[in-house]
Amino acid sequence: xxxPADILREHGLSITAQRIAVLRAVSHRPHSTADALTEEVRxxxxxxxxxxxxxxxxxxxxxxxxxxxxxxxxxxxxxxRAGDNHHHxxxxxxxxxxxxxxxxxxxxxxxxxxxxxxxxxxxEVIYWGTCPQCLxxxxxx
Amino acid sequence: xxxPADILREHGLSITAQRIAVLRAVSHRPHSTADALTEEVRxxxxxxxxxxxxxxxxxxxxxxxxxxxxxxxxxxxxxxRAGDNHHHxxxxxxxxxxxxxxxxxxxxxxxxxxxxxxxxxxxEVIYWGTCPQCLxxxxxx
DNA sequence: CCACTTTCTTGACTCGGTCCACTTTTTCGG
DNA sequence: CCGAAAAAGTGGACCGAGTCAAGAAAGTGG
Ligand SMILES: [Mn+2]
Ligand SMILES: [Mn+2]
Ligand SMILES: [Zn+2]
Ligand SMILES: [Zn+2]
Numbered sequence: 001x002x003x004p005a006d007i008l009r010e011h012g013l014s015i016t017a018q019r020i021a022v023l024r025a026v027s028h029r030p031h032s033t034a035d036a037l038t039e040e041v042r043x044x045x046x047x048x049x050x051x052x053x054x055x056x057x058x059x060x061x062x063x064x065x066x067x068x069x070x071x072x073x074x075x076x077x078x079x080x081r082a083g084d085n086h087h088h089x090x091x092x093x094x095x096x097x098x099x100x101x102x103x104x105x106x107x108x109x110x111x112x113x114x115x116x117x118x119x120x121x122x123x124e125v126i127y128w129g130t131c132p133q134c135l136x137x138x139x140x141x
Numbered sequence: 142x143x144x145p146a147d148i149l150r151e152h153g154l155s156i157t158a159q160r161i162a163v164l165r166a167v168s169h170r171p172h173s174t175a176d177a178l179t180e181e182v183r184x185x186x187x188x189x190x191x192x193x194x195x196x197x198x199x200x201x202x203x204x205x206x207x208x209x210x211x212x213x214x215x216x217x218x219x220x221x222r223a224g225d226n227h228h229h230x231x232x233x234x235x236x237x238x239x240x241x242x243x244x245x246x247x248x249x250x251x252x253x254x255x256x257x258x259x260x261x262x263x264x265e266v267i268y269w270g271t272c273p274q275c276l277x278x279x280x281x282x
Numbered sequence: 283c284c285a286c287t288t289t290c291t292t293g294a295c296t297c298g299g300t301c302c303a304c305t306t307t308t309t310c311g312g
Numbered sequence: 313c314c315g316a317a318a319a320a321g322t323g324g325a326c327c328g329a330g331t332c333a334a335g336a337a338a339g340t341g342g
Binding site: 068069070072073076089091092098100101114115116117118119120121122123124125126127128129130131132135 | 217239257
């Protein structure tokens with residue numbers, strides 16, 4: 001990721017220590033919760049309020065700088081890979097989340113079998129399963 | 142849907158008025174929240190605790206009798222069409238949720254472009270967009 | 283450097299859901 | 313059918329994730 005301050009400037013956002021640290025944290029630990037990011041921000045700049053983190057994540061997601069995903073049964077996760085509508089593969093056992101490129105080409109997945117007259121703007125795909133480590137652990141009993 | 146009592150029996154569940162009413166409610170109003178279903182159950186059998194509804198929904202979902210979906214930004218929704226892993230199309234404006242058959246054939250969607258060693262057991266797809274009514278309302282200004 | 287705007291902090295609050303102790307129902311063998 | 317044991321339901325406290333709102337602090341533009 002480029003310099004956080006530049007990114008903020010380019011989107012017309014004022015530049016604050018909190019936002020910079022949030023951006024760095026998201027970039028450093030993609031697919032993290034707001035809570036985990038808050039901890040990371042605290043180790044970086046000493047202190048931050050939970051609200052400041054939620055505000056920063058919210059506005060950055062609105063501007064398309066970061067992406068928020070909300071898997072069932074988990075708090076929202078944030079990542080800096082935004083704008084490409086890639087998908088995710090999540091381990092049911094340990095929660096490990098990995099990126100998956102879109103299965104069906106360039107502007108993919110936007111065609112439902114029957115769109116019922118909707119204008120579709122996003123196809124969100126989550127693959128659920130078990131990660132290699134958890135498979136191995138299960139095999140060992 | 143077949144007789145609720147039979148369904149419960151077949152899954153080894155004891156038969157209670159609350160469970161029967163929950164099953165009927167889910168069947169009558171698919172893609173409803175626990176809250177909406179609770180109201181419907183109350184009009185049917187007079188009274189029910191919120192906990193009983195959650196318990197019934199939980200165990201019925203565990204047994205595969207009903208399906209729970211958890212779209213971002215919404216409480217969980219329940220439906221009686223379970224076991225076919227169909228997908229959903231949700232209006233960002235009004236929340237209207239409609240079923241979409243799987244785009245890619247019979248046992249579909251279970252192949253990610255790169256599975257990273259995971260054993261995938263489900264591909265959950267949500268199409269986001271705007272429903273015909275909300276499109277029309279937007280056009281009218 | 284100053285006024286003005288934006289953001290941050292703090293703490294209360296909401297919503298969806300769960301936990302728990304207790305009561306009521308259901309089930310099932312006799 | 314009856315009565316014991318098991319299962320489910322009730323009501324109320326509680327929880328985690330996130331939001332709201334008022335005042336304090338920091339950023340911005342001149
Ligand atoms: Mn990702
Ligand atoms: Mn459905
Ligand atoms: Zn795992
Ligand atoms: Zn709509």
